[in-house]
Structure formats: structure tokens, C-alpha cells
Amino acid sequence: MSRTKKKSPKVNTDHRDTLIQIRSVDCPLCGSGIKEPLYRDMRDVEDGIAGQYAISRCRKCGIIYLSVRPTRKSLPQCYHHDYHVRVEGGTGTVAKFIYRFKHFMEHRQLMQKIGHVPKSLLDIGCGSGGFLWELHRQWGSGCRLSGIELASPTTVDFPKTGIDFLIGSIEKLRPVRKYEIVTMFELLDHVYDPVKALHAASKWLVDGGLLIGKIPHFNSPWRKIFPRHWDGFQISRHMTFFDDVSIRKVLSDDFEVLSVSNEYDPGDLGVSLCNWLVSRLSPGTRPRQSPVYLPLMLLTAPLSLFMVKVLKAPCSLVFTA
Helix, strand or coil: CCCCCCECCCEECCCCCCCCEEEEECCCCCCCCCEEEEEEEECCCCCCCCCCEEEEEECCCCCEEEEEEECCCCHHHHCCCCCHHHHHHHCCHHHHHHHHHHHHHHHHHHHHHHCCCCCEEEEECCCCCHHHHHHHHHHHHHCEEEEEECCCCCCCCHHHHCCEEEECCCCCCCCCCCEEEEEEECCCCCCCCHHHHHHHHHCCEEEEEEEEEEEEECCCHHHHHCCCCCCCCCCCCCCEEECHHHHHHHHCCCCCCCEEEEECCCHHHHHHHHHHHHHHHCCCCCHHHCCCHHHHHHHHHHHHHHHHHCCCCCCEEEEEC
């Protein structure tokens, strides 16, 4: 595919420290600058990062992406030091239960795809390490486990588990070994260029190895009900938004797509509803730190499960390639 490098001038946002810079960008997949605006003046309703952003659909290839976004250099500033994925293992008892259930479901989804305990697995974007810890709990020493993250986790003692840990971005790290399975759960929507990230991930796989990933489904009914507060937006941290068709396009450069399926995500409704409520009842509060967050997660999880399993509503995409 032809991919241009056309860039727009950088523009400072109103962030008090002027750390966040915003620019308008072309399609990350095909490089086309012809786009259909879908959402304008989008703001970060979860963590309060300053700036106004936009989401567009490429008229050439159909990819939906954050077309007005932080610059690559500014992107790390969009993540607070206590961003929820980084601290999930160090929160209270109820929160730990919710995250453990989430990782239990991810382990279950993984086993449905591969059907056996692999000899080695690399989790790219491992966050706090909670998913790797669940795999270690389930598999013991039967699988060599490794993780990649931009910063060292503080809530999981990796040396005691025997889990290897690498600090850096997948695009810049060189493979030190290759793995039977590579996972990218809730990562591909965060990376600045998903095609480059997937190309880099392919180098960590053995011949015949599997890439398994999970991303929000853009056609989720909760996006339509909460058009600016949907959990899958994560403005300004989500760069690309996928459906069944677009994820296959992005994967096709480096992988043979084996399956794309709709799976359950317990937070799809809960976080979206929390974002909406907190923005109205307590403006300025970070929703995941609100006292209503955990009760909403517990109350809405069964409804989300019913929507996915019974009504077949789009929720979260799991791909195998």
C-alpha cells in the first residue's frame, strides 16, 4: 500500500503546561487525506487531558481514526501516572475482583482460540501485568511468559513469578527471542500507527505462531447511546477505531487472518454510563475515581453479557492471525 508522510503544522492546546500538541493527520493505513468527519470537538471525558479532537472516516479505505490527535511526541503526556491499566492490581478489594474477573475472561477467550498451554507467550502492552499474572496462576511454569510495556509495572512482582519484562515500545524494541503466541489485548487502538505496530509484532512470532488481540467494536450499541462518553473512544488515547472489516484490512499486510469474533467486555456499558453520569453530576471528577464507578461496573456487567450472548450486540472484537 502507498502511505504518504504528509503532515499538518503542530498546534498547541490550552494545556496549562503546553505539553500536549495537536495536529491534523491523514489516514494511518493508506495515507489519504480525503476524509469524512464523524465527530468534532471531542474532549477527554475520562482523564481530563486538555484539547479538542476529531474522529474521521477515510473515504478511500474506510478506516476510522482520530484525525485531530496529539503528536507522537505528546502522546505519553495523555496518560496520567495512575492511568487505570497501570495501577489495577494496587486498588481496593472490589476493584481487584473486577480486574481479576476481566483477566479470567481474557484467559478463557485465549484458551478457546488456542486449545492448549503454549510453550511461550508474549503480551505486548501488558499494563500492570494482571493478565500475565492470571496466565501464570492458571499455567504455572508450563509456559514462558513475557511482557512489554512503556513503563515498569509497580503492582506485580515479576521477578518472583519468573515472568520476563521488557520496557519500551514494540516499534523500537528488537526481538530477543520468538514466541509461540503474541497477545495484544486492548493495545492496537492505542498505538500511533497500527500497521507499523503489527509489522513489529510479527517479528516476535515463531513460524506458524499466532497473534491474538482484543479491541473495542466501533459498532457497539453503547457508542450510539453515549455518543461522546463511550468507553471505546478514550479520547485522546485511542488512535484508531475498528469494526469487523477494518481490522482485517489492517492485519492483512503482515498476517493471514484466521478469525474475527465478537466477545464480551464487562466494562463496555459500565464505563460508558459512568462517564456520562459523572460528567453531569460531578464535572471535573475522573469517572474511574468516582464512588459510583465500581457499583456501576458490578450492576451493568450482567446486562452487557446478555446483550452480547443473547442479542448478539457488537461489544469487543477478538482477532486471531
